[in-house]
Amino acid sequence: MTGLDTPTTQTQAAAEALREMIFEGSLAPGSDHLESELAALLGMSRTPVREAALILQVQGLVTVRPRRGLRVLPVAPEDMREVYAVLTELEALAAEQAAQQAYSTDALATLRAAIDAMDAALVAPDLAAWAQADAAFHRELVRLGGNQRVQQIVDMMNDQVRRAKMVTLQLRTLPTASNEDHRAVLEAIAKGDAKTARACHRQHRERAGEELLGLLQRHKLAQL
Amino acid sequence: MTGLDTPTTQTQAAAEALREMIFEGSLAPGSDHLESELAALLGMSRTPVREAALILQVQGLVTVRPRRGLRVLPVAPEDMREVYAVLTELEALAAEQAAQQAYSTDALATLRAAIDAMDAALVAPDLAAWAQADAAFHRELVRLGGNQRVQQIVDMMNDQVRRAKMVTLQLRTLPTASNEDHRAVLEAIAKGDAKTARACHRQHRERAGEELLGLLQRHKLAQL
DNA sequence: ACAGACTTTAATGTATACGTTAATGCATGC
């Protein structure tokens, strides 16, 4: 009960801390940070910071350049388009494969709960709660797909656009239509209708993606 | 002229060397290797080896465990299935997007050349040449799609199954049918027919994937 | 005053040192 969050190694701790700082914005997109600064900030030596930086670089969150330290990668609309394209494909695949697994009603409880939570958040209305439930839905969907590589990649892509999503969330009208999509996907999965599950989720993703990109353009958010 | 292969940093050199050793098999799948051994082998200190190991771990080629050094990840049929599913989705996406770019005939020359090379390799017959041309075709297709994240992910996935592919290549009958698929994809891209390009390539991938998995099962290759 | 070369500074890449800790082997007791 005390703590399952035992960041055994300093490298892991550094990676986790840096990720968190990037997501909440205390390391701004486009900003540069020397290894030594970060090491001092995190209260450790350069070594684990360096290792964490390498990890984050492979994960597409920062770049490490010889004298300028690590730069937090900004996310331009073009990046969003790329990431959303990948997410659309892989989540649609996950939906299809989830449908093929013939999950019991019980196994789909989490998915259903997420949808209900979104409904509740819409009437509240509570944007943050909606976003959280939406994320839970997508995460669970991908998990049900059962392809671990898809899960990893989707996680990576979501991390890359996390900041942008948080900003656009505020600008957005309540996505009341979204939950019809979600329910359709759930139903298709429950019925084992793989084709429909894939098609529905793809449509859902494409719609959401376009809406988001439209938002970015309308608000002239060049990068986040 | 002397060398454009200037592996500026030791970490990069180590990563490259380890990758190569994994691919050609001198680091066998499932085998463990201590950091110190590898450092001695590569003639450098543990530091760059450690950093390289971290990179390869994120890329899904090895796992690093506290006292057992880094383990070269074996690829089981289930892994192949996962990777092929991802490749099918993302390459199909690339084909679709390539078709939407309205490339000129010139721009598609590389793709055409790869197909011709495969034809030539089939009549030779020259399995190695065919495999190389096939890889070139797929790589160029993904490049034409224009999504850098897709390119990165596809590269990662290909790396993960590289060894397995080399083994199965030897077991396989000459894929004479494959090139019809390739030509169909090329034509669809040239005509700007995105839907067809996607569908053709998906079908091509699914067929190839099933064939490969069948091979693995028939030969009872549990892991590679 | 400005351009160019030189000096200085400091951040990196890599090696090395060292404490911690898990695995191995041995001794002891049953």
Added chain:
DNA sequence: GCATGCATTAACGTATACATTAAAGTCTGT
């Protein structure tokens, strides 16, 4: 003879040291 506990060993995680090298600042000559 076998299991259990302890000592030993060595691999790792991390800190530190250091040479290299790119950037910044300075100085000089025109």
